[in-house]
Amino acid sequence: MRHPDNATEPRAVGTTAISCRGLHVRRGGNHVLRALDFTVPRGSITGLLGPSGSGKTTLMRVLMGLQRYTSGEVTVLGAPPGAPALRRALGYMTQSPSVYRDLSVRDNVRYFATLHGKTRSRADDVVDAVGLGSVARRLAADLSGGQFNRVSLACALVGEPELLVMDEPTVGLDPVLRAELWEHFRRLASDGATLLVSSHVMEEARHCDELLLLREGRLLAQLTPEELALRGHNQDLEQAFLAIIQETPDTGRAAS
Numbered sequence: 001m002r003h004p005d006n007a008t009e010p011r012a013v014g015t016t017a018i019s020c021r022g023l024h025v026r027r028g029g030n031h032v033l034r035a036l037d038f039t040v041p042r043g044s045i046t047g048l049l050g051p052s053g054s055g056k057t058t059l060m061r062v063l064m065g066l067q068r069y070t071s072g073e074v075t076v077l078g079a080p081p082g083a084p085a086l087r088r089a090l091g092y093m094t095q096s097p098s099v100y101r102d103l104s105v106r107d108n109v110r111y112f113a114t115l116h117g118k119t120r121s122r123a124d125d126v127v128d129a130v131g132l133g134s135v136a137r138r139l140a141a142d143l144s145g146g147q148f149n150r151v152s153l154a155c156a157l158v159g160e161p162e163l164l165v166m167d168e169p170t171v172g173l174d175p176v177l178r179a180e181l182w183e184h185f186r187r188l189a190s191d192g193a194t195l196l197v198s199s200h201v202m203e204e205a206r207h208c209d210e211l212l213l214l215r216e217g218r219l220l221a222q223l224t225p226e227e228l229a230l231r232g233h234n235q236d237l238e239q240a241f242l243a244i245i246q247e248t249p250d251t252g253r254a255a256s
C-alpha cells in the first residue's frame with residue numbers, strides 16, 4: 001500500500017513516527033501545551049484523549065505544521081513539522097470538516113485523490129469504504145452531519161498517507177459504522193501506516209495500541225488501554241480515566 005519507490009515521499013527512518021521533546025505552546029498568553037515528551041512508533045494507532053480544551057487539536061496542528069510552538073523539539077517522520085517533503089506523507093482530518101459543500105461526495109474525494117497523485121477509482125473505493133457509496137453523487141451540502149464528517153474522513157484517507165492525524169473522526173457515527181471504521185484503521189496500521197486519533201468516546205480507546213492522556217496541556221500518561229484500566233482500577237475506561245485525572249493534582253488554570 002505504501003509507495004517506497006516515490007522519491008517525493010520521505011524514506012522510512014527508524015521506527016519512530018512522531019517525536020516531541022519539551023514541546024511548549026502558548027496561544028494568546030495561555031500555556032496550551034506544557035513540556036510534552038513522547039514518541040509514537042510507526043505502524044501503530046495512538047489515541048489522543050483528554051477533556052475539552054486540554055490541547056488535543058493544538059497538538060495535532062503542531063504536528064501538521066499549522067501551529068507554531070514556543071519551545072521544544074518536534075519531528076514528524078524524521079522531519080520538522082511543515083517540511084515540504086512531508087506534504088504527501090501526511091493526512092489530516094480536521095475537527096471542523098474542510099469539505100467543499102458545492103461539490104458532490106465523489107468529486108470532493110476525487111479532488112483530494114488528484115492532489116496526492118491517486119486515481120479516480122481509488123477515490124471511489126474510499127467513498128465506498130466510509131459507507132458513502134449510496135450518496136456518492138449527492139452534493140456535500142445535502143448530507144447529514146455524520147455523512148458530512150465521513151466525506152472529510154475519506155479525503156484524509158484517500159492519499160494513503162504514512163501518518164494519519166484525525167481529530168475526532170468517529171464523532172456522529174452510529175456504532176456499526178464506527179466499528180467498521182476502526183477495522184479499517186487497524187488494517188491501515190497493519191500495512192505500516194501510523195495513526196493518531198483524538199476522541200471523546202473513551203470506549204474507542206480500546207482500539208488503540210497506546211493512549212496519550214492530556215489534561216490542561218500536560219501529558220498525564222502514555223499507556224496502553226490495559227494499563228489505563230489497571231491504573232484507574234476500572235475496566236470501564238471512562239471511569240479509569242476519571243480516576244487518573246482525580247489522582248493527579250490540579251495545577252490550576254492554563255493561563256499563567
Ligand SMILES: Nc1ncnc2c1ncn2[C@@H]1O[C@H](COP(=O)(O)OP(=O)(O)OP(=O)(O)O)[C@@H](O)[C@H]1O
Pocket residue numbers: 027028029030032050051052053054055056057058059095254
Ligand atoms: N487562538 C487562541 N488563543 C488563545 N487560546 C486558545 C486559542 N485557540 C485555542 N486556545 C485554547 O487552547 C486550549 C486548547 O485548545 P484545543 O482546541 O487544542 O483543545 P481540545 O483538546 O482540542 O478541545 P476539544 O475537545 O474541545 O476539541 C483551550 O483552552 C483553548 O481555549
Ligand SMILES: [Mg+2]
Pocket residue numbers: 056057058095167
Ligand atoms: Mg479539539
